[in-house]
Amino acid sequence: MARRKMIYEGKAKILYEGPEPGTFVQYFKDDATAYNAEKKAVIEGKGVLNNRLSEFFMIGLQGIGIPTHFIKRLNMREQLIRQVDIVPLEVIVRNVAAGSMAKRMGMEEGAALPRPIVEFSYKDDSLGDPLVPEEYVIAFGWASQQDLDDIVSMALRVNDYMSGLMHGVGIKLIDFKLEFGRLWDGDFQRLVLADEISPDSCRLWDVETGQRLDKDVFRKDLGSLSDAYTEVARRLGVLPSNVTHSPKPTLIN
Numbered sequence: 001m002a003r004r005k006m007i008y009e010g011k012a013k014i015l016y017e018g019p020e021p022g023t024f025v026q027y028f029k030d031d032a033t034a035y036n037a038e039k040k041a042v043i044e045g046k047g048v049l050n051n052r053l054s055e056f057f058m059i060g061l062q063g064i065g066i067p068t069h070f071i072k073r074l075n076m077r078e079q080l081i082r083q084v085d086i087v088p089l090e091v092i093v094r095n096v097a098a099g100s101m102a103k104r105m106g107m108e109e110g111a112a113l114p115r116p117i118v119e120f121s122y123k124d125d126s127l128g129d130p131l132v133p134e135e136y137v138i139a140f141g142w143a144s145q146q147d148l149d150d151i152v153s154m155a156l157r158v159n160d161y162m163s164g165l166m167h168g169v170g171i172k173l174i175d176f177k178l179e180f181g182r183l184w185d186g187d188f189q190r191l192v193l194a195d196e197i198s199p200d201s202c203r204l205w206d207v208e209t210g211q212r213l214d215k216d217v218f219r220k221d222l223g224s225l226s227d228a229y230t231e232v233a234r235r236l237g238v239l240p241s242n243v244t245h246s247p248k249p250t251l252i253n
Contacts, residue, residue, distance in 0.1 A: 084181025
């Protein structure tokens with residue numbers, strides 16, 4: 001596909017003008033960032049893996065009735081998506097205490113939560129994406145009460161699907177981040193799942209060993225991020241089962 005006008009560049013992806021009105025091309029970069037981009041590196045092949053894994057999850061979620069912005073994967077690093085108006089919230093679903101929640105609540109990492117907890121943070125890197133209560137979201141007009149009810153319902157359905165999928169391959173879904181957007185459907189807007197789902201946006205621990213298979217490997221210098229992401233893709237059948245590490249992965253179509 002011929003390169004088109006760049007619309008937006010984020011920490012891990014670039015959006016380009018799509019081939020038709022109402023579409024974007026989403027390009028996955030190899031850049032890795034942590035601590036609000038204070039720590040940076042380029043991990044060869046990371047974008048290829050995240051593109052394929054996000055496609056895998058989005059197709060699976062569409063199959064259980066979750067609407068998404070995903071249309072199709074175009075090549076190793078790009079996918080065609082619908083243009084949406086992003087809700088300026090990060091929606092975090094937590095099954096186990098970890099990361100900022102464990103620190104904030106004085107809990108030991110790995111402690112089970114009594115039920116999945118859904119949190120909202122305001123998308124603003126300059127503020128450090130602060131946690132916000134529902135009252136803020138409604139008062140500032142970022143989403144309506146009905147929007148929030150729909151978002152929580154979809155987020156919990158995603159959690160059920162992802163938790164079962166991961167457990168089936170020996171991985172515990174600790175927590176993950178989602179983003180949602182509004183898509184015009186005739187005269188009405190509807191909420192759809194947007195952005196990506198990948199090891200960049202999830203915490204994934206091996207069920208038996210507790211080994212980290214997500215971006216915490218990079219955050220905490222726990223080893224090779226490529227190896228961790230490759231292992232997730234291999235277990236899910238996205239990579240051939242005999243692959244142990246591949247900086248430039250050969251993916252199954």
